[in-house]
Each structure stands twice: as structure tokens, then as C-alpha cells.
Amino acid sequence: MSNETNQPARVSVFDTTLRDGEQAPGFSMTTRDKLVLGRALADMGVDVMEAGFAAASPGDLEAVRAVASEIEGPTICSLSRATEGDLDAAAKALEPARRSRVHIFLGTSPTHREAKLKLSRDQVLERIDFAVGYASKLFDEVEFSAEDALRTERDFLVEAFERAAAAGAVVLNVPDTVGFTTPDEIYDVFKMLSEKVKVADGVIFSAHCHDDLGMAVANTVSAVRAGARQIECAINGIGERAGNCSLEEAVMALATRKDVFNVETGIDTRKLYPASRLLSRLTRNPVPRNKAIVGKNAFAHEAGIHQHGMLADRRTYEIMNPEDVGQPSSSLVLGKHSGKHAIQERAKALGYELDQTALDAIFPEFKAVADQCREVTDEQLMQLIGGNAVSSKKASPWKLRRVELRAAYGSRTEPFARIELDHDERGRVCDVGIGGGPLDAAFDAIQSIVGITASVQELDITHVADQDEGACLGYIELKVDGRTYSGRARGRDVIPTAVDAYVVAINQALSSAESGKREKADAA
Ligand code: KIV
Ligand code: ZN
Secondary structure (H helix, E strand, O other): OOOOOOOOEEOEEEEOHHHHHOOOOOOOOOHHHHHHHHHHHHHHOOOEEEEEOHHHOHHHHHHHHHHHHHOOOOEEEEEEEOOHHHHHHHHHHHOOOOOEEEEEEEEOOHHHHHHHHOOOHHHHHHHHHHHHHHHHOOOOEEEEEEEOHHHOOHHHHHHHHHHHHHHOOOEEEEEEOOOOOOHHHHHHHHHHHHHHOOOOOOOEEEEEEEOOOOOHHHHHHHHHHOOOOEEEEEHHHOOOOOOEOEHHHHHHHHHHOHHHHOEEOOOOHHHHHHHHHHHHHHHOOOOOOOOOOOOHHHHEEOOHHHHHHHHHOHHHOOOOOHHHHOOOOOEEOOEOOOOHHHHHHHHHHOOEEOOHHHHHHHHHHHHHHHHHHOEOOHHHHHHHHOOOOOEEOOOOOEEEEEEEEEOOOOOOOOOEEEEEEEEOOOEEEEEEEEOOOHHHHHHHHHHHHHOOOOEEEEEEEEEOOOOOOOOEEEEEEEEEOOEEEEEEEEEOOHHHHHHHHHHHHHHHHHHHHHHHHHHHHHHO
């Protein structure tokens, strides 16, 4: 919705990853986790950070207090029921905050009033008067949520919000607690509320949508179109049951379709992907490949026609730049749908120049490998290329020959690995490594053989159960001297596949260092 001057309106981003997100099964976080993620959220530019529910447990109170004392930038918020005890706990937790907000919720729908609270409409209104009034003296800002708002009688919703605003609430949050509404319906509700609820200047409406029917993001942006000036969301869309509105999706929808929404947020979108990965690592929940914005496939292309289009001009199949959301870059995954252009590009990245004759020579076998293996790894492509390249920068000097591991769980001895690598010029080299786990030990040994230091950014092993051979696909991302290199491999077992992928990525790093040296020498 545009304002009178047609200047984009500012929409606040209220992040609830550390509260609604954290309260979902499988996503609980320690105080340390909340601090680590909280810093990333602050750095990303969220306006409000809901750090927890102080009255829920002493641990939650301590976590909210730690976030309030250590994190600068956003307003720090605690959830609270409409009771004196909860509000006092929130006040204690938020005492160190530079700017504090309490988020009071109270069920307003008939189901919540009758089945859960056993309160009449009047009693609900009295509770709102009391709680919001009491909170106004304790916090910088008070937000009031009419829990289950979308299933509340419309006249009562108007009354409840008017009472909350009169008692001092500056944000009126409209939660679709059970993910029941639709984009058209929520649009009408927000329009109706903006027209009917009498509030002072500066009081805003906020949307809080759950994803039970997969419409949380659509509903949230529809509420924005109808005038919502705060959106409540969570990284990776985590939250109760099917989750909350995904922060990265809503923010990118508003940014990419500014022509439709004409609003701005304060989010630095380049921080979205790193925050998503961080959350995934902290809670040990992988992000699905096909997840919008932050999934591995969000900017990956396998189909030949798409790859051809992408190589000509990426706008043919991408509406956003991966760099704008912090994804490393678009990737062309080699598989049975890939065409010759993509093979040539990948080979080039690996250091091989393939002319048309070389491409024609390897193409039938490439398709056969792709049919059998689904994804053609860098190692497999290099084997196919063999002697067919017109020129090669010796892109892969190292090959994994043997991995031996010892990791006795429960014993005091540190995991140990012995690695044998074959080198184009140096021949066979072996070394041993130790580490926190067997893979760490193997990586340690490889680093001492090749003489570079690499840190693992991501390691993803997929087990393909329906094939007899080579049932694991490995993908690794390494950071070497501030640059990221990736490697893919395929094998029968998890550990050698991971180690193989590591060697592929190390070869890439070496080849890039080598071409850097060559470019310098050519320039001199
Ligand atoms: O979904 C919900 O209703 C909530 C409230 C506490 C706002 O999370
Ligand atoms: Zn919620």
C-alpha cells in the first residue's frame, strides 16, 4: 500500500526465532546459542528481537537477561501472559536492555476465552486494562497480542485492541495463532482494523502468522499491503507446529516486489543466508534444499535449457541475485538434465579447457554416469575428461588413495587418521592426523600433506538408499585464505566420501592459488 507521497513506508521486522522458533520441538537453544544467533540477527538489522518468555523458566529468564545485557541495536523483547507475576519476571529479565519491550498476549477468540481461560468478554477486557496499564510503567514499549485474533469475533477484536491502545500499548499484534486465515481474509481484517480501531498517532498494527496451511508468508505480506507496519517472523520459518512466517522469505518478497508493496525494511539482506546456516548449525536442523531464498537449490540449476539460459544471462531464470541474500553464487549442478555448456563451464572452473571435439567425446559417457549416479561429481567429471582436454592447468594434483581411521568412542584416546594421497608429481604421500572426531583427524592429515590450512564451512552427506553401489553423495565447502571452495564426491560409505570431497575442494584451492601465481607472473 503506498502512502500519500508514494514514499515507501517503513515496516519493522520483529524477529521471534529465539522465542516462538525456539519453543518448537527440536529447536531449543541454550543461552549461548541465543547470544550467538542474537548477534547475527542484530547485525542483520532486525528492529525487535523477542529473546524468550522470561516467566517460562529460570533458564529462559536468564537467557532473555543475557541477550538484553549483551546485544545492542534492536529493542529486546520478552513474551508475557497478562499477569503481574509474568510481567515482573519480564521486567527483571529486561532490566539491562537499552530499549525494552514486553509482548503481552491474551486469548480473545471464543475457543480461547471459553475453553482455555474460562473468562467472559468483559473479564478479558478487564485483564487487558490491568496488564497493559501495569506494563506501561515497567517497559519502554508495550505490545499487545489478541491471541487467536483471526478466529475472534470482529467487533470484539476492535474492542480489545481499543482497550489495549487506551491502556498504553503502542503495537497491536494480530496473530493468526493456528495458521487458519487466507491472504484475502487477513487483508480485509487489517483494513477493517485500521478503519475502526481508534488509536493515537504512532500506534501500529502487526502481523504474526503461522504456517499450518503453508500461507504464513503470503498472509503476512497481504497484511502489509493492508497497512501492517510490523511483521513477526523467524529465520528459516521455525516456530510452533508448522512454523512462523519465514523472515528471509517475507523480507525478500517485500524487497523483490517493491513495485507491489512499496515498503522498506531495515534488513541487510546479505546477512540472510549466513543467519539461516547459523541457525541450522546451532539447532542441528538442516535447511531443505528447495527452501526459498536460503535452500541449496534456491540458486542451483540442473536442466540443460536452464543452464544454457543462465550462462547467457542469469536473469532468464533468477529473479534475485544469490549475492543479495548472501548465498555464495548460483551453481550449475551437473546431472542427467545438464547440457554441454554447463559441462564446459564446470570443467573450466576445475582447470580444463574442453573444445567441441572433447565435449562430443565425453558427452555420451557423461549422460551414462548421470543416469546411474544422479549427480555427476567433480571427481567423476575429471575422470571422464581424462586425456580429452585441449589444455589442463593440472587442476587436481591430489587423489585420495587410502583412508584408515581409529575412533574408539567412550575411550580416552583421541581419534586418529592415516591418509594416503597420490600426487601427479610427488607420487604417494602419507601422513597421520588427530582431531575431535575421525573426520577432523582425516582433514588434519590432509592439511599437513598438502601444506594448507582449510576450515570446513559446510559438510553435507546424503545417503541414497535405493542404489547398490556408491550410495553416499558428499558435498563440502572449505574456507582457505578467506575464499570458499567446494567439492563433491560419491562413495559407498560416509567417511571416505567426505574425505574425497575434501580432497576435491583442496585441489580447487590449490589450482586457484596456482592460477593466481601464474597471473602475477604473466603481469610482471
Ligand atoms: O501464535 C501466537 O498467537 C503467539 C502469541 C504469543 C503472539 O505466538
Ligand atoms: Zn506464534
